[in-house]
Amino acid sequence: MKKQNALRNLLGITQQEMAVLLNVNRSQWSMYEGGNRDLPAHAAQLLTEILMHTQSPDFKKADEKPANTAADRQWLTRLLAENEYQRLRLQREQATLEKQQHKQHSRQLLAGFVAHRKKTNKQHPWPLVAPKTATATQDHESRTRLLEYALRLEVLAFEKNLLESRLADLDGKTAR
Missing domain, CATH: 1.10.287 (Helix Hairpins)
Structure with missing residues (x-):
């Protein structure tokens, strides 16, 4: 649960936004976060791609605050x-x-x-x-x-x- 919640926090999005992003219901995402249900294959694949992207140097660079x-x-x-x-x-x-x-x-x-x-x-x-x-x-x-x-x-x-x-x-x- 904490890992997925941490991912949402990293992305700065809510459960509802994460569900829309993965093309699942909010309740499905909530149950996945709680460890009560697996994600559908397409959502799991998309989540893997998101996780890989968040580890890329480009994503980390974008996460840095722009210097004024x-x-x-x-x-x-x-x-x-x-x-x-x-x-x-x-x-x-x-x-x-x-x-x-x-x-x-x-x-x-x-x-x-x-x-x-x-x-x-x-x-x-x-x-x-x-x-x-x-x-x-x-x-x-x-x-x-x-x-x-x-x-x-x-x-x-x-x-x-x-x-x-x-x-x-x-x-x-x-x-x-």
């Missing part, structure tokens, strides 16, 4: 442009964060210097407030964000390679 290379190319090109935009945006954010981290690090060094000088040179009128420094939590968050940006940039680079590969595949298919 122009639409696919347009879609992949749009994805590639979005990928480029995201990579550039992340690189700018990464550069900004790195500059902020560098400033914070310089402030921490200066604050350390001022604190040391206050202890060793009491005669100089050091400012009462040392330069603002980042807390350990802020420093950790910055490093975490930088790591996140680096990972996202790597993922976008892989995505870019994949999209370019798919575009090249489309070029290969259209050149054939």
Whole structure:
């Protein structure tokens, strides 16, 4: 039963359509699918021919979805442009964060210097407030964000390679 049902599904037809195709009643086809009855000789012969045809390379080629290379190319090109935009945006954010981290690090060094000088040179009128420094939590968050940006940039680079590969595949298919 499942084999014949699978055949109908492969062909995309109903029991009634299969019965008409084989020139038998729907009830005859249904009983054949259920294993309760054999098909008449002419229908069995036609079914064999259909099965042989479905195994042919031409049938399998026809079963493949037709490629819409122009639409696919347009879609992949749009994805590639979005990928480029995201990579550039992340690189700018990464550069900004790195500059902020560098400033914070310089402030921490200066604050350390001022604190040391206050202890060793009491005669100089050091400012009462040392330069603002980042807390350990802020420093950790910055490093975490930088790591996140680096990972996202790597993922976008892989995505870019994949999209370019798919575009090249489309070029290969259209050149054939």
